[in-house]
Amino acid sequence: MDLGLTERVYVVSGGTRGLGFAVARALTAEGARVVVSGRDASSVAAAVAAFGESQATGVAADNADPATPERLVAAALDRWQRLDGALVNGGGPPLGSVLETADDIWRHSFESVFLGAVRTARVVAEHLNEDGSLAFVLSTSAQAVIPGLDVSNGLRPGLAMLTRTLATQLGGRGVRVNALLPGRITTERTGYIDAGNTASNTAAIPLGRAGEPIEFGRIAAFVLSPAASYLSGTAIPVDGGASA
Numbered sequence: 001m002d003l004g005l006t007e008r009v010y011v012v013s014g015g016t017r018g019l020g021f022a023v024a025r026a027l028t029a030e031g032a033r034v035v036v037s038g039r040d041a042s043s044v045a046a047a048v049a050a051f052g053e054s055q056a057t058g059v060a061a062d063n064a065d066p067a068t069p070e071r072l073v074a075a076a077l078d079r080w081q082r083l084d085g086a087l088v089n090g091g092g093p094p095l096g097s098v099l100e101t102a103d104d105i106w107r108h109s110f111e112s113v114f115l116g117a118v119r120t121a122r123v124v125a126e127h128l129n130e131d132g133s134l135a136f137v138l139s140t141s142a143q144a145v146i147p148g149l150d151v152s153n154g155l156r157p158g159l160a161m162l163t164r165t166l167a168t169q170l171g172g173r174g175v176r177v178n179a180l181l182p183g184r185i186t187t188e189r190t191g192y193i194d195a196g197n198t199a200s201n202t203a204a205i206p207l208g209r210a211g212e213p214i215e216f217g218r219i220a221a222f223v224l225s226p227a228a229s230y231l232s233g234t235a236i237p238v239d240g241g242a243s244a
């Protein structure tokens, strides 16, 4: 199946490592071009080198910074004069319980995880037309409690509902909006979560193992591509069946 990604241009925020990197990998393997971002400039440079400068450019930027989305869009338009969508992604919120998480952690997580995602989608959407696609990387916490990740449990369900809201508002322009809900996919983030002793039990995953980032990357690349032309307003678990 041809995904129709050749020469399309996507912003992949948080695209320097982990799931975002894998999505950028899958997109570029199908001939798309990507603008990858992350806070650390050397990781941005390494990611661009991994994908090749003909297919990738990078911006060192923090999702919590209100100026970031405009910088990402400008990078795409300056380089390729087009923009077809975005993987709206970044670092996850810290571990912690509702009863113990201080206001400043909630505020910072909201700025980065929640408002950062909303702003990125809003600014990218201004430039999208027919066949444009936004995919938010959320978490299975959008649908069910993950013990120990209470800030995620608080923020992700709201973003999942915003995904559906945006799908209703942008559908008339032919722009699709979906959410991806990773379960347990081995990245630096899962290392951090394991260190906090809240590792999910892989025995509870019907496929019996954690996912590999590229397994997530392929699904996200399809959702972003024109091949998924009638898919919008959904939240797709990518969790080896764990939410079944």
Ligand SMILES: NC(=O)c1ccc[n+]([C@@H]2O[C@H](COP(=O)([O-])OP(=O)(O)OC[C@H]3O[C@@H](n4cnc5c(N)ncnc54)[C@H](OP(=O)(O)O)[C@@H]3O)[C@@H](O)[C@H]2O)c1
Residues within 6 Å of the ligand: 013, 014, 015, 016, 017, 018, 019, 020, 037, 038, 039, 040, 041, 043, 061, 062, 063, 064, 089, 090, 091, 092, 093, 112, 137, 138, 139, 140, 181, 182, 183, 184, 185, 186, 187, 188, 189, 190
């Ligand atoms: N892996 C899983 O199993 C899993 C499960 C559920 C949900 N998720 C969610 O999926 C997202 C990606 O997870 P991951 O496992 O790929 O994490 P990761 O391995 O920690 O990678 C995060 C990426 O985002 C960038 N990033 C972090 N904070 C950022 C910020 N404020 N602004 C811009 N870029 C930022 C990082 O680069 P810098 O550090 O250089 O900024 C890196 O490129 C997270 O939101 C996570 O909560 C992951």
